[in-house]
Amino acid sequence: MISQQTIQQILSRIDIIEIVGGFVKLKKRGTSYLGLCPFHNEKTPSFTVSPAKEIYKCFGCGRSGNTISFLMEHEKYSYVEALRWLAARYNVEIEEKELSPEVRQQQQVGESLYIINAFAQKYFSDILFNNEEGQDIGFSYLKERGFTEETMRKFQLGYSLDQRDTFARAALAAQYNVEYLVKSGLVVVRDERPMDNYRGRIIFPIHNQTGKIIGFGARIIKSNDRAPKYINTPENELYVKSKILYGAYQARQAIDKQDECLLVEGYTDVISLHQAGVENAVASGGTSLTIDQLRLIKKYTNHLTIIYDGDGAGIKAALRGLDMALEESLDVKLVLIPDKEDPDSYVRKIGAAAFRDFVAANKKDFILFQLEVALKDAADDSNKKAAVVNQVAETISRINQTGDFTKKQDYIRQSAEILRIDEIGLQNLVNKFTRDRIEKQENRAAADARAKAAAHPAAGQPIIGEDGFPLDEMPPDAGMPQDEESLGLLFRHEQNEQGMIRMLLDFGLKSWDENNLVADYILAEAIDLYDLIDNKRLLKILDLYKNWYEQGLEPSTKSFLYHEDQELSTLAVSIMDLHHEISPNWKEHYEGKIATPEDLYKEDVLSTMRWLKLRKIKRLMEQNQQDMGRPHSEEELMMLLQTHKHLKDLERELLDGLGTVIVI
């Protein structure tokens, strides 16, 4: 975790024009900047960046956000990755929050492995381009396969010498630790001697989404060798096979722009397609697709197209994971490459444009394709046929119902047609699988809730609702009758609640009186504020502000604008949008006496606080009146009457105060 101090430091340095301008060519237009939108294809610029508001907005596709969301969207960084990138850019030293010893240890190992991998990549590339054996064997092999030097450099390819321990000795001479070298898979220890693991191989570095190297694939060149064709990095702190998509780093922007991800089998397929200009291709590394890989794809697009060469074992494996793709609402298509070709050879043969046309024209639906294959396989065996029907019903039942209702119906109709069975019968079967799955999920959730309750008896038993979920949170605005107030008044309250928080963010660090800041005043009333503000999300902002302020930080609108929690950051933006700006009418009204909200902040804070308190008093009075209506003793009645008088006095006081400030 990055400490809040560091985040503040980074945020204070952000210059949105400089950062966004690094990716998009911007031209100054009045107070803002204009460029061609990087998120959709356009010929006339509609992508606007406002340095004053620190936000961007595209009037073509509607995407908008701040510097961090730009990096998250454009570079596919996570929030933390975007912060780290900015920290490196602005030379801000990252201070980490206290971590558990295990996490710290894991992070340190990870960092060391990154450094070793970066060293190894440079080492192997240097050999490929500058060493005699590298040139004669590695470079000429890649040339023969049709790769240009530019492509080799883009993918940072390398070559490992066909020798016992040249790399190991170089790494040890550079002071790298043997234990980590072994963990990285680059070195093995035999008879207590560190030796090279990759010998006479082409080295394919594998990058994570930020371009750092997490491992390698090493392909042997000599075909007569009994050694395995590929050696990959063993699983370690960085290299987690189930999360890797080869080429995702190089392909990420093309996938985003074309709104389609092509999945091929091998490293060289990816590289060939890129070289030909088909840059939205990645490889799964020959395993069945995992949920992590599917989610990674989903970060960029909902359209996955698998390029299939008929007998590629890797693609067959990939197909096995695809039921999960349906649950993730990914739209999956298959394209079969003609006989005896693979994507690598085929794109070379026909070129990028024809390849794209071929893919577009030959996409087959994944479910129907599987169905046809299974049906052919079953032939006349009626038992096998029944199994196929069950299988397809099960698969269709996984389609995410809420998003894809018509899609589901389409599948049922088309599958019934292919199977030559009754559509309603198939529909019923699909419904049965859906019901079974929901039942299973509910049972699991209820069991989880029970386990949780048993594990934390001290925290008080959570109340379990009839649906098996704990009822730990009341719905917002519970207990406030909706017809109590007119809509206008509700709106007024909403505005006042937001206004209070906005003033805390905008003016919190300005002076209130000789000894206090505005934040001191507002937070001193904060105990009351929890009663005064209904909106739970606004209260969350208040909580965070209080927390940061008490730590001696200087929270502002910006701290929330850039908050990791997207809901909070959106709320902060919407509060900002409500900002009164000085309209010409307003100025006129005050006849030249230019009073900005800036100058009036104390009065604003006071009057908003009064409004909120007034509402609270009204609620208390209603409560009090209800109590009077219930049976009570004389003594109780006296108390209730006294309370009523006290509340009335408070109300009058507040109304008087409002009268002096509120002009309306």
Ligand code: ZN
């Ligand atoms: Zn756009």
